[in-house]
Amino acid sequence: MFFPWAPAHEIIGVLLIVVWAVHVYANRRWFKAIFCGRYNPYRIVQTVVNCVMLVCALFLAISGVMLSNHVFAFLGIESGASFARTAHLLASHWYFVFIALHIGLHVNVIFSRLGIARFIAGASGAASSSRGVVVVSRIAVALASAYGVYAFIERGLWKYLTLQQPFFFMDMERGYVLFFVDYIAMIVAFAVAIIFISSLIRLRQRG
Amino acid sequence: MKKLILILLTVLMGVSMAAEKKILVAYYSRVDENYGVGEITKGNTEIVAEMIAKKTGGTLLHVEPAKEYPKKYDDCINVAKKELAQDARPAIKPVNMNPEEFDEIYIGYPVWWGEMPMPMFTFLEKYNLKGKTIHPFVTHEGSGLSGVQRLKKVTGANVTAGLAIYGHVAQNEREKAQKEVDKWVK
Ligand SMILES: Cc1cc2nc3c(=O)[nH]c(=O)nc-3n(C[C@H](O)[C@H](O)[C@H](O)COP(=O)(O)O)c2cc1C
Numbered sequence: 001m002f003f004p005w006a007p008a009h010e011i012i013g014v015l016l017i018v019v020w021a022v023h024v025y026a027n028r029r030w031f032k033a034i035f036c037g038r039y040n041p042y043r044i045v046q047t048v049v050n051c052v053m054l055v056c057a058l059f060l061a062i063s064g065v066m067l068s069n070h071v072f073a074f075l076g077i078e079s080g081a082s083f084a085r086t087a088h089l090l091a092s093h094w095y096f097v098f099i100a101l102h103i104g105l106h107v108n109v110i111f112s113r114l115g116i117a118r119f120i121a122g123a124s125g126a127a128s129s130s131r132g133v134v135v136v137s138r139i140a141v142a143l144a145s146a147y148g149v150y151a152f153i154e155r156g157l158w159k160y161l162t163l164q165q166p167f168f169f170m171d172m173e174r175g176y177v178l179f180f181v182d183y184i185a186m187i188v189a190f191a192v193a194i195i196f197i198s199s200l201i202r203l204r205q206r207g
Numbered sequence: 208m209k210k211l212i213l214i215l216l217t218v219l220m221g222v223s224m225a226a227e228k229k230i231l232v233a234y235y236s237r238v239d240e241n242y243g244v245g246e247i248t249k250g251n252t253e254i255v256a257e258m259i260a261k262k263t264g265g266t267l268l269h270v271e272p273a274k275e276y277p278k279k280y281d282d283c284i285n286v287a288k289k290e291l292a293q294d295a296r297p298a299i300k301p302v303n304m305n306p307e308e309f310d311e312i313y314i315g316y317p318v319w320w321g322e323m324p325m326p327m328f329t330f331l332e333k334y335n336l337k338g339k340t341i342h343p344f345v346t347h348e349g350s351g352l353s354g355v356q357r358l359k360k361v362t363g364a365n366v367t368a369g370l371a372i373y374g375h376v377a378q379n380e381r382e383k384a385q386k387e388v389d390k391w392v393k
Contacts, residue, residue: 070292078289170353
């Protein structure tokens with residue numbers, strides 16, 4: 001549905017499950033440590049976010065297999081489409097929001113791996129121009145977040161999250177490019193929100 | 208005076224020729240249980256189709272699958288999914304008119320899995336509608352105007368901007384639906 005070439009949806013889905021499995025496996029130590037040590041507020045937030053993601057991913061994958069018309073067609077699943085359809089719609093949207101929160105919680109790791117932190121911190125050496133880069137990137141992030149909030153409302157994402165919109169609408173007037181722009185901006189907005197919240201939590205923990 | 212009569216005659220002829228434009232309103236619509244409307248005795252798309260036929264003076268044609276779909280929404284959606292996956296062409300009941308003989312065709316259907324229900328493919332593929340003008344209209348519960356790409360592909364027709372009305376609006380808020388139809392049909 002909603003792809004110019006129908007099997008694309010399923011192939012991308014399978015690839016994402018593979019990426020997900022690799023990611024979970026690579027971070028298996030986090031899961032093993034879940035019952036160890038003390039829980040401070042920050043760790044609670046992180047754990048809740050990860051656990052919600054895990055539930056979403058499972059529902060998304062299972063319903064995806066059930067809904068498959070191509071890749072998993074050989075399984076011959078002929079019932080449960082109504083449940084699977086609703087599960088897929090709900091899980092995908094909640095997953096999206098929580099992936100954004102997850103990205104926000106790990107933004108330092110991501111940036112240092114990608115060398116972005118170093119780029120911003122050490123841009124061209126001179127202290128003044130480095131501050132310039134920081135200011136410009138903060139403004140860019142603020143604008144992107146504001147646009148993300150707008151996109152969230154404009155596309156009625158809350159309607160999908162609460163099942164007020166039971167069938168997906170692909171707005172062809174906005175097209176595919178804006179689809180990606182809008183959803184990436186929403187990720188930025190959610191990530192920034194959780195970064196703010198978690199830094200508040202950390203401040204309170206210290207203070 | 209002669210001139211005036213001539214002008215009048217041409218105008219009259221023009222009007223009568225326009226009136227002779229043959230319009231078909233072909234649609235599929237399902238009764239029984241459906242999403243957001245419960246048990247219904249007249250399909251959502253059928254309600255819209257009748258409004259369009261009344262407004263345009265067109266002929267109604269209800270495309271009916273030979274084998275009825277399950278009455279329960281949850282069962283129907285399973286069957287519809289399987290048909291879409293297999294790109295099936297479910298048999299339809301015999302049709303007693305030829306769409307090729309019409310000048311303009313309104314094609315209506317409920318959006319099923321983001322596409323036309325498969326019996327519409329069975330119906331459309333029986334005829335040569337290449338180059339004809341098709342006005343698509345759908346009822347749906349959120350997906351909006353869907354399935355038009357495949358409608359274009361399967362007919363090769365000149366498909367105009369379509370109309371999408373919520374199924375529950377067609378069923379329960381007919382005045383609102385009528386307004387949307389009036390705005391769309393010119
Ligand atoms: C099998 C099935 C699949 C459906 N799939 C969709 C869909 O993908 N998107 C949507 O918006 N509505 C979907 N619906 C809802 C119908 O499009 C909607 O109820 C429509 O108004 C039904 O029209 P009818 O009474 O003329 O059959 C589906 C309904 C059924 C029964």
